Amino acid sequence: MISGKEKGTLEVIVSECDEAIRWSEHGYPSSLARWHHHPEIEIHLIREGTGFMMAGDAMVPFHEGQVFMLGPNVPHNWISDLDVGQTQPERDVLCQIHPNRLNSLIRVFPEASSLYGLLRRSERAVVLDGPSAAKAARILSEMGTCAGLSRLASLLYLLQVFVDAPPDEWSCVVTPGYSCNVTSGSEDRINAVLSYIGEHLSEEMSLQRVAQEISMSGPAFSRFFKQAAGVSFSNMVRRLRIAKACRLLDSTNFGIARIQEECGYVNTANFNRRFRQETGMTPSEYRRRHR
Structure with a gap:
């Protein structure tokens, strides 16, 4: 594999x-x-x-x-x-x-x-x-x-x-000490995974479902993704969702509740917690600062 x-x-x-x-x-x-x-x-x-x-x-x-x-x-x-x-x-x-x-x-x-x-x-x-x-x-x-x-x-x-x-x-922007061995052979899979994540950010994201998309078992996919991307699958999904939230806060007049839904978060407290974890501020603070 x-x-x-x-x-x-x-x-x-x-x-x-x-x-x-x-x-x-x-x-x-x-x-x-x-x-x-x-x-x-x-x-x-x-x-x-x-x-x-x-x-x-x-x-x-x-x-x-x-x-x-x-x-x-x-x-x-x-x-x-x-x-x-x-x-x-x-x-x-x-x-x-x-x-x-x-x-x-x-x-x-x-x-x-x-x-x-x-x-x-x-x-x-x-x-x-x-x-x-x-x-x-x-x-x-x-x-x-x-x-x-x-x-x-x-x-x-x-x-x-x-x-x-x-x-x-x-x-x-890259974490100090980040490194991966330079090998090839996984490019089709990793790019397919990234495309799938991007197209389904507003939906519930299952590691098992994404693993099936590239014909891998859940545990094997989890190891593969961490090795190929340098971060875990769950961290990648969270960062993509918060990155999308940042863009929407900065470039649209959507309410925060709508942005939360567009980014796949059902629970407001969880959205606010994850957003602060990635940006160091609340969604409202981010919008004020970037406007």
């Missing part, structure tokens, strides 16, 4: 022979938008929409204009809040570079030593917001028109934005 700790699809980044910095863009839904990992560092801009980002054992709401930096082999995915049939053709812009290239730069140029701390932070997935994110978004978007030395200069300028960002404009 499944052995070891697994992290979803291993994406093989194929660059042109004369480039070390890969730049690309895509929409959503896309075959590229899935739970996956790769050895390259990735800087990623969300140009449109809202939803939640999964990185390692973290799950946080995202909005357009945010920029993320993900270290080597940090599994990640962005799932947008879309109606059936809706698409976002220009959602993602990203660049990727192997960390060995940046480590070589640090060894050769002492002026680049400030990158060392940034690379360490990226192992916990850096989320950039505010004016720093706006500046990084502009650089990353324009990088697609550059080549050669111009693209290298853009990357260094982009990294400098992360280094210089004030403390209130960046955060790391």
